[in-house]
Amino acid sequence: MLKSFPIGGVHPSENKLSRGAAIETFPVPETVTIPLSQHIGAPAVAAVAKGDKVVVGQVIATAGGFVSSNIHSSVSGTVTAVDAAVNGQGLRQPAVTIKVEGDEWDPAIDRSDKLVRECNLEPKEIIAKIQAAGIVGMGGATFPAHVKLSVPPGKKAEFLIINGVECEPYLTSDHRVMLERGEELLVGVTILMKALGVNKAFIGIENNKPDAIAHLTSLAAAYAGVEVVPLKVQYPQGGEKQLIAAVTGRQVPSAPALPIDVGAVVQNASTAVAVYEAVQKNKPLIERVVTVTGKGLAKPGNFKVRIGTPISALIAAAGGLPEDAGKVINGGPMMGRAMVNLDAPVTKGSSGVLVMSGSEACREAADTCIKCGKCVNVCPMGLEPYLLSKLSRKGMWEQAEKGIITDCIECGSCQFTCPAHLPLLDFIRLGKAKVMGIIRARAAAAAPKK
Amino acid sequence: MEKKLFVSPSPHVHGGDSTTRLMRDVVIALLPALAVSVWVFGLQTLVISAVAVASCVLFEYLIQRWLLKGASTIGNFSAIVTGLLLAFNLPVNIPVWLVILGSLVAIAVGKMTFGGLGKNPFNPALVGRVFLLISFPVQMTSFTAVRPDAMSGATPLAFVKEALKNGEKMENILAQINYTDLLTGFKAGSLGEVAALALLAGFVYLLVRKVISWHIPVTVLGSMAVLSAVLWGVDSQHYMSPLFHLLTGGALLGAIFMATDYVTSPMTHRGMLIYGCGIGVLTILIRTWGAYPEGMSFAILIMNSVVPLLNKYVKPRRFGVKK
Structure with a gap:
């Protein structure tokens, strides 16, 4: 028996179309847009200004706290903007835009392929x-x-x-x-x-x-x-x-x-x-491997990409956006985010880009809950999704909190399995955000006044 | 951005299950029993089944469209399931107008009064059946002989109960009962309760297709077997054997197809175990000491009423919480 987690779970079609495609190094784009918030925690603070020359691996923004992260330039060139840029979800977020000139790396970075096993650091x-x-x-x-x-x-x-x-x-x-x-x-x-x-x-x-x-x-x-x-x-x-x-x-x-x-x-x-x-x-996180995939793509593949490369360029390299494309997802189909702006950049967390056709992307109309209990049985956290969803829908936050809505990992198994096609996770996510806000407010109110 | 794209929160894929698929599978699982029923009782079986299904579908359509003014819901097969299950709970020589009346009560009172699929607290087919049983006891309990050498007139359960009441010896009573007939369906009874093997085949199909889990059928039949075994062990002259209980009456039909109705059974596996045991125990109690020879319908309806409580208090095992 293979090991697995103890409760719940589903088995979606794997569709690993690009499993056999070796990693290809993606060419350095003409410009990159590097967001200052590519991590959980405080956004990084820009350390460059418009007009500055940067090299690959140079810090362009420093961590905005302990739970934050430094951001490095993934290219060499000139900073053309330190401003808000539209991200994949259509929101404006601070970012550094760099026009690429050559490919000059920070000399401290060892770019050889030689494997270094020994590590004597504390x-x-x-x-x-x-x-x-x-x-x-x-x-x-x-x-x-x-x-x-x-x-x-x-x-x-x-x-x-x-x-x-x-x-x-x-x-x-x-x-x-x-x-x-x-x-x-x-x-x-x-x-x-x-x-x-x-x-x-x-x-x-x-x-x-x-x-x-x-x-x-x-x-x-x-x-x-x-x-x-x-x-x-x-x-x-x-x-x-x-x-x-x-x-x-x-x-x-x-x-x-x-x-x-x-x-x-x-x-x-x-x-x-x-x-x-x-x-x-000595190489900072300036590039990563991204899967570009979808049943409609001519050449699904895995690319080693500089952070900040526009996702639209990746899709073009995989055969271009097909005629029937209906949805583009940053991440996987279970937890990824649907994109509105395909020119948004690859970030440190972009593991894949999935292009779905219009018919794949369309949700079926929601029916009535028939109380089959399938959502309860697939929930890996042992929650009752039908109930949490309903409580959220009705704005019954107190009961949702007692139902441990904050335990939800938003994996989507409940909604994936629901025969009535109910948008269970949509409402649970809403309720979870609301309940977490209430919990924070309560903690703030209970904290000793200065 | 020339191209228009869909945007929605995750998950972006669906497993492909649907209410219609599940209900259609229940219909398919009932077909072997229907076939046996036709073999045992003749073509009248099909007439009754067709009338029940047609009237259930028609009543649901009319009520949904003209009274509730909602979109038609008959496409999801659930009214067909109700009709078929109601027919399976009727004797073959029942007048057709009673079938229509039973369907009306099942759909109108049992289901649509509460708002339709998903909202009814009681199993609609059983509401229809119990209404008929109480209102028309004679028509509901006259069973024709299925063949000259088989038992006729009364179901095996009723036959044994009556004989015991008359003080006959259990050995003499049992001598008149043929277990092979119980398995294959040559006995008096409602359309769908007669063929144990065909019902079990339907159970296997439902399990394979993951329409239902084992929890309810196994606990219903298991608790029936345990309780009847205890009684039988105490006094085998006055109490029927566990095997007899499991193969007669609506035990299998009820455990596999009626008690597992999604809407009227608990949401959690733990809840299902309690619910199933409740049905099994109540069935044996009613069969043994109640006024009716058969107790499955009443047991299920009684436990239906407990389901909201079970859903409220019996929670699933949570991740990260010590048992």
Whole structure:
């Protein structure tokens, strides 16, 4: 029996169209737009002004706090604007726009392919390097990596878990990274283990990637304490809490509890490679692998792309937007965000771009709830989606809070499975945001007055 | 931005399940039992089933369009399921006008009064059946002989209950009952309750298609078996054996097709276990000590009324909470 998370889950069609497409290096675009908020936490503060010359790897914005991240230039050229730019969802967000001139790199960055295994840095130095390199969770959540690695006093990390699950349908960027950058990934894992002071690391991979499992298992034999764990193909296996439970059997309780409370720290597979590059090669997070996919695309592929490259350029490289395109999603089909502006840039968290046809993208009309209970059975958090959705719809926040709406991980399994096509998660998400606001306001009111 | 794109929150894909698909699967799962019924009772089975289905669909359409003024809902197969289940709960020689009346009560009172599919607290087909059973007891309990050597006149349950009341010895009573007939359907009874094997085939189909889970049927039948085994063990001269209980009356039809009705059964697996046990226990109690030989319909309706409470208090196992 393959390991899996304990309750709920669904199995969407995998559609990993680009699984066999090797990573291609995408050409440097003419201009890049680099948002200052590509992570969870405070936006970074711009450190350049219009007209400044920058090189690849230069800091262009500094972290706006501990839970924040540095932003580096992914190209060399001239800053043409430090202003608001429209992001993929149509919102204006601060960004630095750079006109590309040549490809001049910061000389401190080691651009050779030579594998550097040895790392003699102290844990604190490693974390400082990761923080300086602006590394965030590359699976999509974009939580700053150094925050997770800084274990709070009184708590202890027991193991590192590398998330190579990639449970989202269509996406294959982590899969390709695991296959093509396995050695770097494993060195990254050992560095992360050293930073955390743990001697055990698990790499969780869904069983639909047998080549990646075999490859990393054979490589991992040379690295002490690193174990590859094949996991059942079950969505959302890559959810942080689900992955920890699948690999270790430990369940992280409701917030404010964190993975570290059960001794676990989770980092994404691509993040581990970025950590390797940052610590061993002095290379900040300026490029990442992005899957560009969809049934209507002529050449679905995986591209190594500079951060800030317009997504429209990626779609063009994969064969261009098909005639019947109805929806473009930044991320996977279960949790990704529908885009309104295709010229929006690739960011640190962009693992994929999915183009869906109009008929695929259209939702069916919602019917009446027939109380089949399927949403309850697939919820990986053991919640009652039909009830939380209804409470949110009716604005019954107090009951929604008691129903632990804040536990919802927004995986979408309930809505995916609902035979009545009810927009369950739409309302739950709304209610969750509202309830979290109420909880914050309550905490603020209860806090001692200055 | 020349091209217009859809924008919506995630998830952007759907599993493809639909109310219509689920209801259609229930109809398919009922077909083996319908076939056996035609074999045992003849073509009149089809007449009754067709009348019940047609009237249920028609009444739902009329009420939905002309009284509730809503969009038609008959396309989702649920009225067909109700009609078929009602027909399965009727004897073959019932007058056709009673079938129509039963359908009217099932759909109008049992379902549409509450707002239609998804809102009715009681299983509509059972509301129709119990209405007929109480209002027209004679027509509802006269069963024709299915063949010369088979039992006739009364269902096996009624036959045994009557005989026990008359002080006959259990061995003598049981000598007149053929278990093979119970399995294959050659016994007196309602259209759909006679063929145990065909109903079980439908159960397997529903499980494979993931229309229902095992929880309700297994707990209904399991609790019936356990309770009747205890009684039988105490006094096998006065109480019927577990196997007899499971193969007679609407036990299988009720456990597999009636108790599992989505709308009127609990949302959580834990709730389903309690609900199923309640139905099983009540059925045996009614069969053993109640006025009616058969207790499944009443047991399900009684437990239907408990479902809102079960949904309120029996919660699913939550992630991250110690048991």
